[in-house]
Amino acid sequence: MNSHPRICVSIGRETIDDALAIADSVAPQADVLEIRLDYLVLPAVSPFLNTLTTPLLFTNRPVWEGGAFAGDEEERMGPLLEAVAENSGYVDLELLAPDDSHLRMRMALQQSSTKLILSWHNFQDTPTREELVGRMALMQDRGADIGKIITTAHNHQDVLRVLQLQEVAEQLRFPLIAFCMGRPGVVSRVATCNLGGYMTYCAVSDQEATAPGQLSVMALREIFSLMGGRKNDH
Numbered sequence: 405m406n407s408h409p410r411i412c413v414s415i416g417r418e419t420i421d422d423a424l425a426i427a428d429s430v431a432p433q434a435d436v437l438e439i440r441l442d443y444l445v446l447p448a449v450s451p452f453l454n455t456l457t458t459p460l461l462f463t464n465r466p467v468w469e470g471g472a473f474a475g476d477e478e479e480r481m482g483p484l485l486e487a488v489a490e491n492s493g494y495v496d497l498e499l500l501a502p503d504d505s506h507l508r509m510r511m512a513l514q515q516s517s518t519k520l521i522l523s524w525h526n527f528q529d530t531p532t533r534e535e536l537v538g539r540m541a542l543m544q545d546r547g548a549d550i551g552k553i554i555t556t557a558h559n560h561q562d563v564l565r566v567l568q569l570q571e572v573a574e575q576l577r578f579p580l581i582a583f584c585m586g587r588p589g590v591v592s593r594v595a596t597c598n599l600g601g602y603m604t605y606c607a608v609s610d611q612e613a614t615a616p617g618q619l620s621v622m623a624l625r626e627i628f629s630l631m632g633g634r635k636n637d638h
Contacts, residue, residue, distance in 0.1 A: 409597035409628050412436040412461060412605045413621045414614045416443040420451050426608055431458045433621050436493065436603065438463055440614060441483050442473035449487045459493030461521070469498050470527050470615075481505050488512040496552070499524040499543055510547050521581070522548035527616075530555035530562035530584065537572055540580060550579040550602050556616070557584035563592045570600040581605075585616040593619060594627050 413434040417423035423444065427437050437456065441447040441464040452460055464480050465471020473480050484495050485508060497509050499522050513520055522543040530536075536553060543551035551573070557563045566582050566589075573580035579602040583592040593604050606624045607613040613620075619627075 410435045410603040411621065411624060412438050412603050414438040414440060414605055414607060416440040416612065416614045418443060418445050420444060420446065420448060424451060424455055427452065427456055430608055430621055431456060433625055434458055436461050438605065440465065442471040447483045449483050449490060449492065453490050453492060461494035461496060462487040462492055463496040466498070469500065470525055477502055477505060481508060485512050488516045488518045491517045494519045494521055496521045496523050499539065506546060519549040520547065521550045521552050522546060523552035526555040528556055530557055530565055533565055536565065536569055540569060540572065540578065544576060544578050550581060552581040555584050556586045557589035557592070558586065559588055563589055567592055567595060567599055574600055587617060590617045590619065593617070594624070
């Protein structure tokens with residue numbers, strides 16, 4: 405689907421100044437910067453949109469889906485809807501978010517160029533192929549521009565089951581982000597982009613991973629460079 409691996413660097417810092425500084429430093433290595441609003445003590449989108457030129461993805465992940473946001477849903481949705489109003493590159497909304505959140509997001513997107521990623525994360529295991537395909541179909545039905553399915557792999561069979569979703573995604577003409585967390589899943593974070601995946605995620609550094617098994621942007625770019633899938637002077 406994409407001619408070269410699309411790299412999203414996830415930024416998880418507590419203050420806007422810190423997040424801006426680190427985002428600016430890694431921007432030359434990123435195709436997309438994910439701003440984890442749930443990590444920020446005082447979440448805001450305008451400082452990032454006004455300062456950074458790299459396409460931005462805003463995520464405000466709730467604790468019930470592995471994130472850090474523990475407030476009420478209306479408070480959580482506020483900055484995401486603001487990002488849509490300001491035409492950010494992307495916003496991420498959980499597939500399992502309340503129906504009202506989906507409705508408000510769809511209404512906001514009618515007046516915006518922002519792309520909607522509907523995401524689903526499983527931190528325990530990797531379900532059956534049937535359940536995974538069902539989740540993807542639901543994402544498409546609920547208006548996602550891009551789907552995101554992330555599971556936890558315990559063995560190589562789990563990894564293959566998730567990577568094979570790209571075959572179905574291609575048939576549906578549905579851009580899909582799909583890979584596995586955990587040690588067995590590390591290979592999927594690299595392989596997904598060469599198998600039709602829309603994007604892969606990485607950390608600023610080995611110490612700042614925002615998900616289990618996440619590689620640093622330096623390590624990921626080096627691997628892609630060795631594979632010949634991407635110039636190292638992006």
